Amino acid sequence: MARIKHIALVTDDPAKTAEFYKQHFGLTELYRRPSNTGERGVWLSDGYIYFAILKYGDADAPKLGPGQTSELRGIHHIGFQVDDLDATATELQAAGVKKVPMEMRGYEEREVTPMRAASGGALNLKYLGPDEVHFDVRQKGWDEAIGLGMQRYELTPAEEAAE
Numbered sequence: 591m592a593r594i595k596h597i598a599l600v601t602d603d604p605a606k607t608a609e610f611y612k613q614h615f616g617l618t619e620l621y622r623r624p625s626n627t628g629e630r631g632v633w634l635s636d637g638y639i640y641f642a643i644l645k646y647g648d649a650d651a652p653k654l655g656p657g658q659t660s661e662l663r664g665i666h667h668i669g670f671q672v673d674d675l676d677a678t679a680t681e682l683q684a685a686g687v688k689k690v691p692m693e694m695r696g697y698e699e700r701e702v703t704p705m706r707a708a709s710g711g712a713l714n715l716k717y718l719g720p721d722e723v724h725f726d727v728r729q730k731g732w733d734e735a736i737g738l739g740m741q742r743y744e745l746t747p748a749e750e751a752a753e
Contacts, residue, residue: 595670595732597642619633630644638736638743638744668725675712
C-alpha cells in the first residue's frame with residue numbers, strides 16, 4: 591500500500607517559513623540548500639512526513655503541469671512511497687498517467703544532498719494526476735533521509751494500537 595510520505599510547500603522565504611514550523615510545531619530540520627542560508631530550500635520532518643519548503647519561482651522548482659508554472663505559494667506537490675517502484679510505474683503507464691514534462695539535468699550535475707546519499711541515488715518519478723497537479727512516487731529515500739536527522743516513526747493500524 592502506498593503512503594503519503596512527502597509534502598512540498600513553495601514560499602518566498604524558505605528559511606523564515608521553516609523557522610515558523612519548527613517553532614510552533616516542533617519539526618526537526620534535516621538540511622537546507624545552500625547549507626548556510628536555506629535560500630533555495632529547507633527540509634523538515636515530524637519523524638514521518640518528509641516536508642520540503644522550496645523557494646518560490648526558483649528555476650529548479652518543477653513546473654506543475656502543461657501550460658503551468660512553478661509560480662505559486664502554497665502546497666506544490668505530494669509524494670507517495672510505494673513497495674515496488676517498477677510495478678507502480680508500469681501500472682501508471684498502462685493507465686495512461688502522464689509524466690511531468692521537465693528537463694532533466696545530468697545526474698552528476700545535481701547537487702549532492704542528504705536525500706541523495708540516503709536513497710542510494712534513487713530519484714523520484716514525477717507524474718501528473720487527473721487535475722494535472724504533480725505528484726512524486728519513490729520506493730526509497732524519504733524514510734532514510736528522515737532517519738539521518740531524527741528518530742523516524744511508523745504508522746500503526748488503529749486495531750493494533752488499541753490492543
